[in-house]
Structure formats: structure tokens, C-alpha cells
Amino acid sequence: MSAMTHVGEVVLVTGAGRGIGQAMADAHIAAGAKVLYLDFDAALAEGAAAAARARGGEALALTANVADHDAVAAAVAQGVAAFGPITALVNNAGISPKSGSTGGKAPVWEMSPQEWATVLGVNLTGAFNCSRAVVPGMMALGRGAIVSTASVAGKTYCDIVGVHYAATKAGLIGMTKHLAGELGPHGITVNAIAPGRIDTPLMRGTASAANDAVKAITPLRRFGTPEDVAGTCLFLTSPAARFVTAQVIDVAGGWLMT
Amino acid sequence: MTAGLDFTGKTLLITGAAGAICRPIAALYLALGGNCVLTDRDEAALAATAAELDPAGTRTLTCRHDVTRPEEADAAVIAAVIRFGGIDSLVTGAGLYRDAAIASMSDAEWRQSMAINLDGVFYSCRAAIAHLRPGGAIVNLASMAGHRGSHTHGHYAAAKGGVLTLTRTLALELAPAIRVNAVSPGLIDGPMVQPLLAVKGPALMAQTPLGRLGTGDEVARAVCFLLSDWASFITGESLHVNGGLFMD
Numbered sequence: 001m002s003a004m005t006h007v008g009e010v011v012l013v014t015g016a017g018r019g020i021g022q023a024m025a026d027a028h029i030a031a032g033a034k035v036l037y038l039d040f041d042a043a044l045a046e047g048a049a050a051a052a053r054a055r056g057g058e059a060l061a062l063t064a065n066v067a068d069h070d071a072v073a074a075a076v077a078q079g080v081a082a083f084g085p086i087t088a089l090v091n092n093a094g095i096s097p098k099s100g101s102t103g104g105k106a107p108v109w110e111m112s113p114q115e116w117a118t119v120l121g122v123n124l125t126g127a128f129n130c131s132r133a134v135v136p137g138m139m140a141l142g143r144g145a146i147v148s149t150a151s152v153a154g155k156t157y158c159d160i161v162g163v164h165y166a167a168t169k170a171g172l173i174g175m176t177k178h179l180a181g182e183l184g185p186h187g188i189t190v191n192a193i194a195p196g197r198i199d200t201p202l203m204r205g206t207a208s209a210a211n212d213a214v215k216a217i218t219p220l221r222r223f224g225t226p227e228d229v230a231g232t233c234l235f236l237t238s239p240a241a242r243f244v245t246a247q248v249i250d251v252a253g254g255w256l257m258t
Numbered sequence: 259m260t261a262g263l264d265f266t267g268k269t270l271l272i273t274g275a276a277g278a279i280c281r282p283i284a285a286l287y288l289a290l291g292g293n294c295v296l297t298d299r300d301e302a303a304l305a306a307t308a309a310e311l312d313p314a315g316t317r318t319l320t321c322r323h324d325v326t327r328p329e330e331a332d333a334a335v336i337a338a339v340i341r342f343g344g345i346d347s348l349v350t351g352a353g354l355y356r357d358a359a360i361a362s363m364s365d366a367e368w369r370q371s372m373a374i375n376l377d378g379v380f381y382s383c384r385a386a387i388a389h390l391r392p393g394g395a396i397v398n399l400a401s402m403a404g405h406r407g408s409h410t411h412g413h414y415a416a417a418k419g420g421v422l423t424l425t426r427t428l429a430l431e432l433a434p435a436i437r438v439n440a441v442s443p444g445l446i447d448g449p450m451v452q453p454l455l456a457v458k459g460p461a462l463m464a465q466t467p468l469g470r471l472g473t474g475d476e477v478a479r480a481v482c483f484l485l486s487d488w489a490s491f492i493t494g495e496s497l498h499v500n501g502g503l504f505m506d
Contacts, residue, residue, distance in 0.1 A: 003263065003264075005263075177505045180467055180502045180505065181467050181502060181505075183467075184466075184467025184468045184469065184501070184502050185467065185468075185469055187468075189468075196491075219429055219430050219433030219434065219493055219494065220433050220434040220437070220491065220493055221433065221434045222434070224491040225491070227490075228490050228491035228492075229491070231486075231487065231488030231489060231490060232483075232488065232489060232492065234488060235483045235488055235489075240476075240479035240480070240482075240483060241479065241480070241483075242476060243468060243472040243473070243476040243499050243500070243501050244476075244480060244497070244498070244499055245467060245468060245501060245502040246467065246498075246502040246505040247497065247498050247505075247506075248506075249492065249495060249497060250492065250494075250495045251491050251492055252491065252492075253433075253434075253491050253492075253493060254429050254430065254433055254493040254494040257426050257429070257494040257495075
């Protein structure tokens with residue numbers, strides 16, 4: 001469990017262009033892994049990967065909409081060709097639209113079917129698409145780690161997010177437990193992280209008063225940082241967590257204690 | 259970021275330190291640079307543990323400690339403060355796991371399990387609170403039994419369930435200076451699980467996705483993760499180390 005815990009690992013992080021995903025990807029670089037920075041936004045992916053390379057890391061940018069099965073398969077093939085078999089997948093790409101008439105999330109009576117389908121596609125189908133593309137390689141290796149970014153909103157009611165977001169995060173938790181059962185015999189662990197309010201571009205899409213109200217009732221009395229979440233992700237993809245599977249770990253400063 | 263796995267200059271107080279799960283926790287904390295105050299009721303086993311982990315005795319202190327006696331928790335904490343100046347990490351590992359069906363359980367069996375598995379955690383945490391340095395963390399060893407119950411271990415399961423809620427309350431009361439979490443081991447190789455394996459071993463392995471027992475080292479890594487800065491925003495949480503046997 002030294003600082004260079006991930007030498008020889010090849011890690012694919014989705015939504016790695018900024019926020020929590022970038023911090024997770026950067027943490028794996030710092031721990032010695034080769035990292036594939038996948039993002040929907042090509043400029044963000046390249047910027048994050050280039051910054052990692054500038055610090056001496058082995059990083060490659062990949063561009064795909066995770067909701068697009070064929071695009072994910074092509075990106076994964078490109079990544080494997082460059083860095084070798086993927087040993088860890090971090091399903092982190094996620095969106096949380098705030099299109100309600102009062103500036104926050106759309107309540108169910110305002111939500112368009114298109115918005116529902118878009119969020120389902122990115123947050124939940126995206127994790128399936130990436131798992132589907134990566135798992136056969138992990139099975140061939142006989143080992144692997146999958147970590148998904150869920151949310152405390154997938155475990156309990158949270159008025160900040162929309163029903164699409166809550167449903168997809170609950171879906172990720174179900175996917176995590178199911179895949180842990182299917183893939184455990186192949187030496188693959190599957191876990192999720194449930195962040196609370198983390199200071200990211202996504203969080204700043206919510207009015208600051210709503211965020212401050214959460215901070216006031218969070219025992220650690222602060223927002224989390226992307227690095228706080230990255231530390232837990234590193235643990236779950238590291239050799240230290242080889243007997244930890246099917247778990248959902250709150251990284252929420254004690255908020256909600258779901 | 260990865261620097262968070264360094265306990266140099268930090269001090270862990272761990273109860274039940276001579277046990278099969280706690281010994282690897284102390285060993286890992288020492289390997290990551292920290293000091294350890296090892297406490298246990300069994301002085302001979304404690305001395306042997308210390309001799310094995312730190313033959314020179316430069317970074318460990320041993321302290322006889324029956325966790326059912328509050329004054330011995332206070333004494334262990336004071337000894338730690340005198341030797342190392344304070345405490346950064348507390349792990350409550352002392353426990354007792356005995357077979358007994360509730361229908362035929364004696365008052366004494368119930369009381370003994372509560373005293374060791376729950377009262378002991380309260381006494382140890384209470385004693386340490388005033389001496390835990392800001393930025394420190396507590397990890398209470400709970401159990402899968404505390405989440406789902408356990409056939410013929412009702413006293414143990416009830417006490418461990420209590421440990422889980424004690425953990426959350428401590429997380430609320432000690433925040434933001436101190437983080438408090440629990441680790442819930444499943445079936446971990448060691449003397450404690452042998453009677454159970456003799457009866458239900460094949461069935462339990464079939465129900466475990468990873469298909470094997472865990473090791474004390476694997477519990478130790480989860481505990482040290484929660485004690486470390488890698489877990490800087492985690493408090494009030496319980497972390498299972500069970501190979502998927504129970505998916506909370």
C-alpha cells in the first residue's frame with residue numbers, strides 16, 4: 001500500500017474531462033497507472049490527458065458518448081490498442097440537468113420524455129455499455145475492478161436532483177450488486193461510490209443556497225472535493241480492496257448517512 | 259493524493275490487538291510508518307504480538323486492557339498519551355463470538371457479549387475522545403452479523419448492530435474534527451470462523467461471489483484506508499469486507 005499502488009494497471013475513467021472523473025483519473029496517474037481519459041467533450045478529454053502527460057503520466061484521451069454502444073466499443077478498442085488490457089473501469093460519466101421552471105431540477109410534472117431518456121442513456125446505459133465493452137477482457141485476465149459513481153440520491157430522497165438522476169443512480173447500485181455476483185467468480189470486484197455534495201462544475205449548476213443548506217447539515221461542515229472521492233476510488237481499484245465487492249461507499253462527509 | 263497512506267508520526271490505539279484480525283491491522287499501521295498502542299486482555303498473547311510486530315519496541319507500547327472495565331480504557335489512553343503525546347487513530351477490535359441460541363441463552367451469556375462487544379466500544383471511544391488529535395479517525399470493527407442477524411449468535415449480532423449506530427452517533431458528535439466509521443468483516447479466515455465452516459462451509463463459499471474466505475490482511479487494508487486521508491470525506495459509514503456474501 002505504498003504511494004505507487006497502481007503500477008501496471010490500465011484504468012479507463014469515463015467523464016474524465018473535469019470534476020470528479022478528472023480527479024479520479026489524475027489520482028490513478030499519480031499512483032502509477034496508465035489512464036484512459038474518456039469524455040463526451042473531446043477538448044476536455046484532451047486537455048485533462050495532456051495535463052496528466054505534462055506531469056509525466058501515461059495518459060490518452062478518448063472521445064465517446066457513453067450512451068452510444070458502438071462509440072464506446074470503438075473507444076475501448078482504441079484504448080486497449082494503445083495501453084493494453086484494461087484492468088479497472090470507472091463508470092463516472094453523468095449528467096444532472098436543471099431545467100425546472102424555477103431554475104432547479106425539473107419536477108416530474110415538468111420533465112420531458114427526451115430529458116428522461118437522455119439522462120438514462122448517459123448515467124445508466126453508459127455504465128452498461130462500458131462494462132459490456134471492458135468485461136470480456138477482464139475475464140480473460142482473470143481479474144479486474146469496476147467502480148461506478150452512484151450518489152446518495154440513489155439511496156434516499158434528495159430534493160436537489162431530478163427523478164431521472166435519482167433513478168439512474170439507484171439503477172447503478174442495482175447494477176453494481178448484480179455484476180458483483182456475476183463477475184466475482186472471475187476475480188472481478190464491482191463496487192460503487194455514493195458522493196454527497198462535491199464541489200464540481202456539476203454541483204455548481206445548483207443554486208448556492210441549496211448547496212449551503214446541505215453543508216450546514218453535513219457533519220464535516222464542508223463540501224467534498226473531487227480528490228476526496230478519488231481517494232476512495234483508488235482504494236477500490238487497488239490490491240488493498242481485493243475482498244471488497246458489491247459495496248456502495250458514501251463519500252458524503254456524513255450527510256444523510258444512507 | 260497518494261501521500262495519504264503514510265502514518266509517520268501518528269499513533270494508533272487498538273483494542274483486542276492480539277486477535278487474528280487486529281494483529282494485521284497493527285502490522286499494516288506500523289508498516290505505513292505509525293506508532294501502535296496494542297491493548298488486549300491476554301497479556302501473554304499481547305507480549306508475543308508486540309515481539310513479532312516490533313522486536314525493538316521502538317514504535318509500540320502494550321497495555322493490558324479488559325474492555326469491559328472503563329478504568330482500564332482510561333489507563334490505556336493515558337499510557338498512549340504519555341508515550342506518544344496523543345492518539346490519531348482508534349480501532350476497537352476486541353470482541354467475543356460464541357454460539358448460543360436465544361431460546362436457551364443464559365443471562366450471563368447475553369451480558370458477557372454485551373459487555374465485551376458493545377460496552378467495551380463505548381468505554382474505549384469515550385476514553386479516547388479527549389485525546390484524539392484533530393484530523394484523527396475512529397474505526398469500530400462491526401460485523402456482517404450486525405447488519406443481517408446471525409443464527410445462534412443473537413447476542414453478538416445485537417451488540418454489533420449497536421456498534422453500527424454508536425458509530426453513526428459518534429460521527430455526528432465528533433465532526434468535523436474526527437471521522438468515525440465501521441468496518442464489517444464477513445467470513446475471515448481464522449479461529450473464530452472454524453466452527454461455522456465445519457457445519458456450513460461449502461454452502462457459505464457457494465454464496466460468496468468471490469468464492470473464498472477473506473484474510474485478516476484484507477480487513478486491515480480496509481481499516482487503514484478509513485483511518486487514512488484517502489477517506490478524508492467519509493464519516494458515519496460502514497464498509498463491508500465480505501467477498502459479496504452480504505450485499506447491504
